[in-house]
Amino acid sequence: MNLSESSVRSSDSPAIQTDVCQLKIGFIGAGNMAFGIAQGIIASGKIPPSNIIISAPSTNNLPRFQERGVSVTHSNEEVVERSRLVFLAVKPHLVPKVLNGISRNVTQEHIIVSMAAGITLETLEELLPAGTRVVRMMPNLPCVLLEGALLLASGSCAGEEEETLLKTLLSPCGLVEAGPEPWIDAHTGLSGSGVAFVYVFAEALAEGAVKMGMPSALARRIAAQTILGAGVLLRDTGKLPAELKAEVCTPGGTTIHGIHALEKGGFRAAAMGAVEAATERARELGKK
Ligand SMILES: NC(=O)C1=CN([C@@H]2O[C@H](COP(=O)(O)OP(=O)(O)OC[C@H]3O[C@@H](n4cnc5c(N)ncnc54)[C@H](OP(=O)(O)O)[C@@H]3O)[C@@H](O)[C@H]2O)C=CC1
Protein backbone atom coordinates (compact mmCIF):
# COMPACT_ATOMS: atom_id res chain seq x y z
CA MET A 1 0.00 0.00 0.00
CA ASN A 2 1.25 3.48 -0.67
CA LEU A 3 0.06 6.63 0.93
CA SER A 4 -1.99 7.63 -2.05
CA GLU A 5 -4.21 4.93 -0.50
CA SER A 6 -3.41 5.87 3.05
CA SER A 7 -2.24 9.41 3.30
CA VAL A 8 -2.47 9.58 7.03
CA ARG A 9 -3.71 12.91 8.19
CA SER A 10 -6.18 14.40 10.59
CA SER A 11 -7.68 17.78 9.94
CA ASP A 12 -4.94 19.80 11.67
CA SER A 13 -2.15 17.27 11.76
CA PRO A 14 0.64 16.77 9.27
CA ALA A 15 0.26 13.96 6.75
CA ILE A 16 2.74 11.13 6.90
CA GLN A 17 4.13 11.61 3.42
CA THR A 18 6.18 8.47 3.22
CA ASP A 19 5.09 5.16 1.78
CA VAL A 20 3.71 2.79 4.45
CA CYS A 21 6.57 0.43 3.58
CA GLN A 22 8.94 3.17 4.75
CA LEU A 23 7.01 3.77 7.97
CA LYS A 24 9.20 3.58 11.06
CA ILE A 25 7.46 1.74 13.85
CA GLY A 26 8.39 1.67 17.51
CA PHE A 27 7.32 -0.39 20.51
CA ILE A 28 7.83 0.68 24.10
CA GLY A 29 7.60 -2.54 26.10
CA ALA A 30 8.63 -5.91 24.69
CA GLY A 31 6.24 -8.34 26.36
CA ASN A 32 3.63 -10.71 25.03
CA MET A 33 1.39 -8.17 23.36
CA ALA A 34 4.23 -6.24 21.72
CA PHE A 35 5.47 -9.56 20.37
CA GLY A 36 2.03 -10.47 18.99
CA ILE A 37 1.53 -7.14 17.25
CA ALA A 38 5.09 -7.03 15.88
CA GLN A 39 4.67 -10.58 14.54
CA GLY A 40 1.54 -9.52 12.68
CA ILE A 41 3.20 -6.45 11.20
CA ILE A 42 6.22 -8.47 10.11
CA ALA A 43 3.98 -11.22 8.69
CA SER A 44 2.22 -8.67 6.48
CA GLY A 45 5.50 -8.35 4.57
CA LYS A 46 4.83 -4.64 4.09
CA ILE A 47 7.23 -3.43 6.75
CA PRO A 48 10.81 -4.67 6.86
CA PRO A 49 11.74 -5.73 10.42
CA SER A 50 14.64 -3.27 10.23
CA ASN A 51 12.01 -0.46 10.24
CA ILE A 52 10.86 -1.59 13.68
CA ILE A 53 12.54 -0.69 16.96
CA ILE A 54 11.59 -1.85 20.43
CA SER A 55 12.62 -0.92 23.96
CA ALA A 56 12.53 -2.62 27.36
CA PRO A 57 14.56 -2.05 30.51
CA SER A 58 15.95 -5.59 30.67
CA THR A 59 17.17 -7.98 28.01
CA ASN A 60 14.69 -10.68 29.09
CA ASN A 61 12.34 -10.23 26.16
CA LEU A 62 14.50 -8.54 23.53
CA PRO A 63 16.27 -11.53 21.92
CA ARG A 64 13.09 -12.88 20.27
CA PHE A 65 12.67 -9.53 18.49
CA GLN A 66 16.34 -9.33 17.59
CA GLU A 67 16.16 -12.81 16.06
CA ARG A 68 13.47 -11.47 13.71
CA GLY A 69 15.61 -8.54 12.58
CA VAL A 70 13.96 -5.89 14.79
CA SER A 71 16.24 -3.23 16.33
CA VAL A 72 16.31 -3.23 20.12
CA THR A 73 17.27 -0.64 22.71
CA HIS A 74 16.88 0.12 26.41
CA SER A 75 15.96 3.74 25.62
CA ASN A 76 12.29 4.66 25.18
CA GLU A 77 13.39 8.07 23.91
CA GLU A 78 15.39 6.45 21.12
CA VAL A 79 12.27 4.53 20.07
CA VAL A 80 10.31 7.79 19.78
CA GLU A 81 13.11 9.57 17.94
CA ARG A 82 13.46 6.76 15.39
CA SER A 83 9.73 6.09 14.81
CA ARG A 84 6.59 7.80 13.57
CA LEU A 85 4.11 5.21 14.82
CA VAL A 86 4.75 4.24 18.44
CA PHE A 87 2.96 1.40 20.24
CA LEU A 88 2.87 1.74 24.00
CA ALA A 89 2.96 -1.84 25.31
CA VAL A 90 3.76 -1.51 29.02
CA LYS A 91 1.50 -2.43 31.93
CA PRO A 92 -1.13 0.21 32.70
CA HIS A 93 0.43 1.44 35.96
CA LEU A 94 3.66 2.30 34.10
CA VAL A 95 1.99 4.46 31.46
CA PRO A 96 2.33 7.83 33.30
CA LYS A 97 6.00 7.25 34.08
CA VAL A 98 6.81 6.12 30.54
CA LEU A 99 4.90 8.99 28.89
CA ASN A 100 6.55 11.53 31.19
CA GLY A 101 9.89 10.13 30.04
CA ILE A 102 9.17 10.45 26.30
CA SER A 103 6.81 13.41 26.16
CA ARG A 104 9.43 15.96 25.13
CA ASN A 105 10.41 13.77 22.15
CA VAL A 106 6.85 13.43 20.83
CA THR A 107 5.85 15.69 17.93
CA GLN A 108 2.72 16.06 15.83
CA GLU A 109 4.41 13.78 13.29
CA HIS A 110 3.94 10.87 15.70
CA ILE A 111 0.97 8.61 16.20
CA ILE A 112 0.96 7.14 19.71
CA VAL A 113 -1.03 3.92 20.07
CA SER A 114 -1.64 2.67 23.61
CA MET A 115 -2.74 -0.88 24.31
CA ALA A 116 -2.75 -0.44 28.11
CA ALA A 117 -5.96 -1.79 29.62
CA GLY A 118 -8.18 0.92 31.04
CA ILE A 119 -5.95 3.93 30.38
CA THR A 120 -8.23 6.47 28.74
CA LEU A 121 -7.61 8.71 25.76
CA GLU A 122 -8.10 11.69 28.07
CA THR A 123 -5.27 10.53 30.35
CA LEU A 124 -3.00 9.73 27.42
CA GLU A 125 -3.62 13.15 25.86
CA GLU A 126 -2.98 14.89 29.19
CA LEU A 127 0.38 13.14 29.48
CA LEU A 128 1.46 14.02 25.93
CA PRO A 129 2.02 17.38 24.20
CA ALA A 130 -1.15 19.16 23.05
CA GLY A 131 -2.16 18.10 19.56
CA THR A 132 -0.61 14.62 19.74
CA ARG A 133 -2.37 12.04 17.63
CA VAL A 134 -3.36 9.30 20.07
CA VAL A 135 -5.17 6.02 19.45
CA ARG A 136 -6.28 3.53 22.09
CA MET A 137 -6.21 -0.08 21.04
CA MET A 138 -7.18 -3.30 22.75
CA PRO A 139 -5.67 -6.45 21.24
CA ASN A 140 -5.74 -10.00 22.55
CA LEU A 141 -3.15 -12.73 22.94
CA PRO A 142 -4.02 -14.73 19.76
CA CYS A 143 -2.49 -11.84 17.78
CA VAL A 144 0.70 -13.86 18.33
CA LEU A 145 -0.75 -16.47 15.94
CA LEU A 146 -2.37 -13.87 13.67
CA GLU A 147 -5.83 -14.82 14.99
CA GLY A 148 -6.38 -11.84 17.27
CA ALA A 149 -9.31 -9.48 17.71
CA LEU A 150 -8.43 -5.78 18.02
CA LEU A 151 -10.55 -2.72 18.62
CA LEU A 152 -9.34 0.86 18.04
CA ALA A 153 -10.62 4.22 19.29
CA SER A 154 -9.17 7.56 18.27
CA GLY A 155 -8.32 10.54 20.44
CA SER A 156 -9.34 14.12 19.71
CA CYS A 157 -6.50 14.74 17.22
CA ALA A 158 -6.71 11.41 15.42
CA GLY A 159 -9.50 9.86 13.40
CA GLU A 160 -10.45 7.91 10.34
CA GLU A 161 -7.12 8.27 8.60
CA GLU A 162 -5.08 7.00 11.55
CA GLU A 163 -7.59 4.16 11.97
CA THR A 164 -7.29 3.28 8.28
CA LEU A 165 -3.52 3.14 8.54
CA LEU A 166 -3.71 0.96 11.66
CA LYS A 167 -6.32 -1.34 10.13
CA THR A 168 -4.10 -1.87 7.09
CA LEU A 169 -1.02 -2.42 9.18
CA LEU A 170 -2.63 -4.65 11.81
CA SER A 171 -5.05 -6.70 9.71
CA PRO A 172 -2.53 -9.60 9.56
CA CYS A 173 -2.92 -9.83 13.36
CA GLY A 174 -6.60 -10.80 12.95
CA LEU A 175 -9.90 -8.95 13.08
CA VAL A 176 -9.38 -5.17 13.43
CA GLU A 177 -12.36 -2.92 14.12
CA ALA A 178 -12.77 0.69 15.23
CA GLY A 179 -15.39 2.12 17.55
CA PRO A 180 -16.13 4.70 20.23
CA GLU A 181 -13.90 4.65 23.30
CA PRO A 182 -16.40 3.10 25.77
CA TRP A 183 -16.41 -0.05 23.64
CA ILE A 184 -12.70 -0.51 24.34
CA ASP A 185 -13.35 -1.44 27.97
CA ALA A 186 -16.14 -3.82 26.91
CA HIS A 187 -13.81 -5.36 24.33
CA THR A 188 -11.21 -5.76 27.07
CA GLY A 189 -13.73 -7.90 28.99
CA LEU A 190 -15.04 -9.76 25.94
CA SER A 191 -11.81 -10.44 24.13
CA GLY A 192 -8.63 -9.18 25.82
CA SER A 193 -9.58 -11.02 29.01
CA GLY A 194 -12.09 -13.28 27.25
CA VAL A 195 -9.24 -15.41 25.90
CA ALA A 196 -8.47 -16.47 29.48
CA PHE A 197 -12.15 -17.24 30.14
CA VAL A 198 -12.05 -19.62 27.16
CA TYR A 199 -8.99 -21.32 28.67
CA VAL A 200 -10.90 -21.85 31.92
CA PHE A 201 -13.67 -23.44 29.85
CA ALA A 202 -11.11 -25.57 27.96
CA GLU A 203 -9.64 -26.78 31.23
CA ALA A 204 -13.08 -27.60 32.61
CA LEU A 205 -14.11 -29.49 29.45
CA ALA A 206 -10.94 -31.55 29.58
CA GLU A 207 -11.33 -32.26 33.28
CA GLY A 208 -14.88 -33.43 32.64
CA ALA A 209 -13.49 -35.99 30.20
CA VAL A 210 -10.75 -36.99 32.66
CA LYS A 211 -13.48 -37.55 35.26
CA MET A 212 -15.16 -39.84 32.75
CA GLY A 213 -11.92 -41.83 32.28
CA MET A 214 -10.01 -40.18 29.42
CA PRO A 215 -6.24 -39.56 29.79
CA SER A 216 -5.67 -35.86 30.52
CA ALA A 217 -3.22 -35.08 27.67
CA LEU A 218 -5.65 -36.45 25.11
CA ALA A 219 -8.56 -34.65 26.77
CA ARG A 220 -6.67 -31.32 26.58
CA ARG A 221 -5.83 -31.82 22.89
CA ILE A 222 -9.44 -32.64 22.09
CA ALA A 223 -10.74 -29.70 24.15
CA ALA A 224 -8.43 -27.32 22.24
CA GLN A 225 -9.50 -28.70 18.87
CA THR A 226 -13.18 -28.56 19.89
CA ILE A 227 -12.91 -24.88 20.83
CA LEU A 228 -10.93 -24.09 17.69
CA GLY A 229 -13.40 -25.91 15.41
CA ALA A 230 -16.44 -24.36 17.11
CA GLY A 231 -14.88 -20.89 16.81
CA VAL A 232 -14.01 -21.27 13.14
CA LEU A 233 -17.54 -22.53 12.37
CA LEU A 234 -19.07 -19.60 14.23
CA ARG A 235 -16.83 -17.07 12.49
CA ASP A 236 -16.92 -18.51 8.97
CA THR A 237 -20.57 -19.54 8.63
CA GLY A 238 -21.86 -16.25 10.03
CA LYS A 239 -24.59 -18.28 11.79
CA LEU A 240 -25.84 -17.29 15.22
CA PRO A 241 -24.47 -19.32 18.15
CA ALA A 242 -28.04 -20.46 18.80
CA GLU A 243 -28.39 -21.81 15.24
CA LEU A 244 -25.19 -23.83 15.47
CA LYS A 245 -26.17 -25.04 18.93
CA ALA A 246 -29.50 -26.28 17.51
CA GLU A 247 -27.60 -28.17 14.78
CA VAL A 248 -25.70 -30.09 17.47
CA CYS A 249 -28.66 -30.79 19.77
CA THR A 250 -30.47 -33.99 18.80
CA PRO A 251 -33.88 -34.02 20.50
CA GLY A 252 -33.55 -36.16 23.59
CA GLY A 253 -29.84 -36.61 22.78
CA THR A 254 -26.59 -36.12 24.61
CA THR A 255 -25.99 -32.42 23.95
CA ILE A 256 -29.25 -31.10 25.34
CA HIS A 257 -28.64 -33.09 28.52
CA GLY A 258 -25.21 -31.44 28.80
CA ILE A 259 -26.65 -28.00 28.09
CA HIS A 260 -29.23 -28.52 30.83
CA ALA A 261 -26.34 -29.21 33.23
CA LEU A 262 -24.59 -26.00 32.11
CA GLU A 263 -27.77 -23.97 32.61
CA LYS A 264 -28.34 -25.51 36.07
CA GLY A 265 -24.77 -24.46 36.94
CA GLY A 266 -25.45 -20.86 35.90
CA PHE A 267 -22.87 -21.06 33.11
CA ARG A 268 -24.41 -18.34 30.96
CA ALA A 269 -24.75 -15.88 33.86
CA ALA A 270 -21.20 -16.70 34.98
CA ALA A 271 -19.82 -15.97 31.49
CA MET A 272 -21.75 -12.70 31.22
CA GLY A 273 -20.61 -11.79 34.73
CA ALA A 274 -16.98 -12.45 33.81
CA VAL A 275 -17.15 -10.02 30.87
CA GLU A 276 -18.92 -7.47 33.08
CA ALA A 277 -16.36 -7.82 35.90
CA ALA A 278 -13.39 -7.46 33.54
CA THR A 279 -14.99 -4.44 31.85
CA GLU A 280 -15.61 -2.81 35.24
CA ARG A 281 -12.01 -3.48 36.24
CA ALA A 282 -10.78 -1.83 33.01
CA ARG A 283 -12.94 1.20 33.87
CA GLU A 284 -11.47 1.24 37.38
CA LEU A 285 -7.90 1.11 36.02
CA GLY A 286 -8.74 4.15 33.92
CA LYS A 287 -9.85 6.26 36.88
CA LYS A 288 -7.34 8.91 37.86
N1 LIG B 1 -1.37 -9.92 27.74
C1 LIG B 1 -2.53 -9.76 27.17
O1 LIG B 1 -3.26 -10.71 26.85
C2 LIG B 1 -3.02 -8.37 26.88
C3 LIG B 1 -2.35 -7.25 27.34
N2 LIG B 1 -2.80 -6.00 27.04
C4 LIG B 1 -2.09 -4.81 27.50
O2 LIG B 1 -0.82 -4.82 26.88
C5 LIG B 1 0.12 -4.18 27.74
C6 LIG B 1 1.35 -5.05 27.84
O3 LIG B 1 0.95 -6.28 28.42
P1 LIG B 1 1.85 -7.59 28.29
O4 LIG B 1 2.55 -7.59 26.97
O5 LIG B 1 1.00 -8.71 28.68
O6 LIG B 1 2.92 -7.27 29.43
P2 LIG B 1 4.31 -7.97 29.72
O7 LIG B 1 4.49 -7.96 31.19
O8 LIG B 1 4.43 -9.25 28.96
O9 LIG B 1 5.35 -6.93 29.06
C7 LIG B 1 5.55 -5.65 29.56
C8 LIG B 1 6.80 -5.09 28.91
O10 LIG B 1 7.00 -3.77 29.39
C9 LIG B 1 8.39 -3.61 29.64
N3 LIG B 1 8.62 -2.49 30.53
C10 LIG B 1 8.51 -2.42 31.89
N4 LIG B 1 8.84 -1.19 32.32
C11 LIG B 1 9.17 -0.46 31.21
C12 LIG B 1 9.62 0.86 30.99
N5 LIG B 1 9.78 1.74 32.01
N6 LIG B 1 9.89 1.25 29.74
C13 LIG B 1 9.72 0.40 28.70
N7 LIG B 1 9.31 -0.86 28.83
C14 LIG B 1 9.03 -1.29 30.08
C15 LIG B 1 8.80 -4.94 30.20
O11 LIG B 1 10.20 -5.00 30.16
P3 LIG B 1 11.06 -6.32 30.44
O12 LIG B 1 11.02 -7.09 29.15
O13 LIG B 1 12.41 -5.75 30.74
O14 LIG B 1 10.41 -7.04 31.58
C16 LIG B 1 8.08 -5.86 29.24
O15 LIG B 1 8.84 -6.04 28.06
C17 LIG B 1 -0.58 -3.95 29.08
O16 LIG B 1 -0.87 -2.60 29.24
C18 LIG B 1 -1.86 -4.77 29.00
O17 LIG B 1 -2.93 -4.11 29.63
C19 LIG B 1 -3.87 -5.81 26.23
C20 LIG B 1 -4.57 -6.89 25.76
C21 LIG B 1 -4.22 -8.24 26.05
Ligand SMILES: O=C(O)[C@@H]1CCC=N1
Ligand atom coordinates in the same frame (compact mmCIF):
# COMPACT_ATOMS: atom_id res chain seq x y z
O1 LIG C 1 -5.56 -8.77 32.40
C1 LIG C 1 -5.25 -7.69 31.91
O2 LIG C 1 -5.30 -6.65 32.59
C2 LIG C 1 -4.82 -7.60 30.46
C3 LIG C 1 -5.76 -6.75 29.65
C4 LIG C 1 -6.55 -7.72 28.82
C5 LIG C 1 -5.85 -8.96 28.95
N1 LIG C 1 -4.88 -8.88 29.82
